[in-house]
Amino acid sequence: MNVSGSGDPERERLIAAVTATEAELQRTLARGQSPLFDSGLTMQQLRVLLLLGADGPHAQSELAQALAVGLATVTGLVDRLVRRGLVARTRDPQDRRVHRAALSDEGRDLLAGIQSAGQERRRRLLGSIDIDALRGLAIGLDALRAALEADIR
Known part of the structure; x- marks a missing residue:
């Protein structure tokens, strides 16, 4: 199904409304x-924390690539996160030249708090939506997820 640039007026109107x-x-x-928002993190610092939280410790070269x-x-991002106590830096046991970054306990707690607050708010908001609208939203989000998966392949 060709969706981008299709020229379908209804599709274009719906895309504009969603946007x-x-x-x-x-x-x-x-x-x-x-x-x-209260964390004071930059987007890049948050991305580092999210990568470390999702995938575990990374060599700094791997973070740079990601x-x-x-x-x-x-190095600057990790330095600032280390100073804030959110990340710990260690040397790789197999190659002492490689510096690895990992979440500290404080970093894990911060990520857990951010995720928990977001999940609770989302659950509260979704709980206030009419059941038919919620069904439609679930279908739409499934379609968006599938489109994203197809787009990144």
Whole structure:
């Protein structure tokens, strides 16, 4: 099914409506209270924490590759996260030249708090939606997930 640039007026109207709603949701969420916004983390620092939280310890060169930045940039990011107590840096036991970064207990706690607050808010909001609208949202999100998976292959 060709969806991008299809010229279907209804599809284009719906895409514009979804895009506008997403933008409004982002603006509204940014004004709210959240451990994420209260953390003082930059987006790149958050990405480092999320990578370490999802995949475990990384060599700094692996982080640089995953973030598509240079090693010097990652070194600075990790340095700041180490100073904040969110990341611990160690030498790789197999190759002492390699520095590995891992979440500290404080880093794990911060990520858990951010995720928990987000899940609780999402659950509360979804619980307030009419059941038919919730069914439609579930179907739409499944379709979006499938499109994303197809897009990254």
